[in-house]
Each structure stands twice: as C-alpha cells, then as structure tokens.
Amino acid sequence: MFYDRTIKGLWVSGEGVVYPDFDITKHLIPEIDENGNHFPYWNCDEYIVGCDWGYSHYGSILVLGRIGDNWYLVEEHAEQYKEIDYWVDIALNITNRYGYIPFYCDSARPEHVDRFSREGINAINADKSVMSGIEHVAKLIKSDNFYIIKHDKELHILKELYAYAWNESTGLPIKENDDCLDALRYALYTHCYNPIEISNQSIFK
Numbered sequence: 001m002f003y004d005r006t007i008k009g010l011w012v013s014g015e016g017v018v019y020p021d022f023d024i025t026k027h028l029i030p031e032i033d034e035n036g037n038h039f040p041y042w043n044c045d046e047y048i049v050g051c052d053w054g055y056s057h058y059g060s061i062l063v064l065g066r067i068g069d070n071w072y073l074v075e076e077h078a079e080q081y082k083e084i085d086y087w088v089d090i091a092l093n094i095t096n097r098y099g100y101i102p103f104y105c106d107s108a109r110p111e112h113v114d115r116f117s118r119e120g121i122n123a124i125n126a127d128k129s130v131m132s133g134i135e136h137v138a139k140l141i142k143s144d145n146f147y148i149i150k151h152d153k154e155l156h157i158l159k160e161l162y163a164y165a166w167n168e169s170t171g172l173p174i175k176e177n178d179d180c181l182d183a184l185r186y187a188l189y190t191h192c193y194n195p196i197e198i199s200n201q202s203i204f205k
Contacts, residue, residue: 018134018164018173018181021142028158030150039149041074043067047098050126050187051091051105053112055081058156058179061090063098064187071140071188073148078156078180084112091121104186126186130172133189137181140188156180 031039044065052060059082063075077090091103104126105113116123127133140146148155157180164177 016165016168017162018166019138019141019161021138022161024158026144027141027146028148028150039072039074040067041065044072044074047074047101048187048191049091049094049101049103050183050185051087051103051116051123052179052183052186053087053106053109054179059087060156060180060183061087061094061103062157062180062183062187063094064184070145070147073146073157073184076155076157076180084115087112088115088119088121091116092119095121102191104190106182106186124190127190127194128186129189130185132193133185134173136189136192137185146188157184 029039044067047063047065050060050062050064052058054060058078058080061075061077062073065072065074075094079086095101100122103116103121103123105116105123107113107125107128113123113125137146148157160177160179160181164181165174166172167174
C-alpha cells in the first residue's frame, strides 16, 4: 500500500478502512466531461449540507445534491484555523446560491449552530449516530449511489476516504481523518432517517 501510494502515486486503501468500496476511478467524476458537458447542477432534485466544526483539525462544510437515487458531493469547504465568522460567510454564500437548504451541523458546538440560525441559515442539529450513519454512507457507496464531483482544487475528503480506519480493539472508527467524512455522514444519515426532527427544527417554526 505504501509503495503504491508513495512511489506509484495510486489511490489505494489500507487494511481496515471504513469505506473499502470507494473507488476513485468510478466514484470521482469530472465537473466537465470529455465532451464538454457540465455536471447538471440545475437537475438536482434537492440540496443538503453537512457541517463539522473544527479549528486545529479541519472544519468542513459539504454541499450535496441528489438526482434520483444518487447523491453527489458538489462542493467541499475544508480549512484549518478558521473562526466561526469564516464559516458563516461560507454558509451565507451557499444559502444565497442554493436557497434555504438544510445545514446538518455537529451539535458539539451549540453556540455555532445558534449563530448560523441567527444569520438566517437553516441550521439543524445532526443525528450523530456513528455506526448507523457509517452503514448508511457505506451502502450508498457500495451500491454506486454516491459520487464526488472533481473540481480544479484538491479535495480533502479523498485523503480521508483512503485513511479513515477501524480500531481493531474497540470496533469503532479511529478518531482521525474524519472531518469531512463526519460532515458527510451528518448530512446523508440525518436527511434520510429524521424527517420529523428536521421539520420541527426549522428556524421559521
């Protein structure tokens, strides 16, 4: 694995990774294909956002669009050492472009969730169930219902997908390389399994 990654420059998974079925040759698709066709953002049935707070480790905001049964990661914002004002600006820009779409946020920082709400962002406490959430995301990947749109900039989530691994002693994921993947899980799992909770948490309630 080390040789393939470092010497040959291949994207390969290590033993015990959480999402072994992710295949960069299949699940990473260009924003503009070889025929010059752009990804059809306007054809998405809906958009949702996952948000994981960070500072010394990466904070992340992911925008996901759904077309039929397929989910596409269309935007990634992942940065270190950014204060809440930075993330508010990112979230407001997304809201201005996509409309009043739900932001499924890590509830570990309630003051940040409240700040989003005060700014007019549809901030919702995510369902953070780890094992159920991972199972849901893993099924989407295995069934080829999850894709990442490739843009010009390097995507941090790709590094995480190939490094996020299980702890053999505890049977739980190791709390490393999971910032974007937590945001992904928050959005996809909460949106699928908690529709009543979502409607009750609208800031227009």
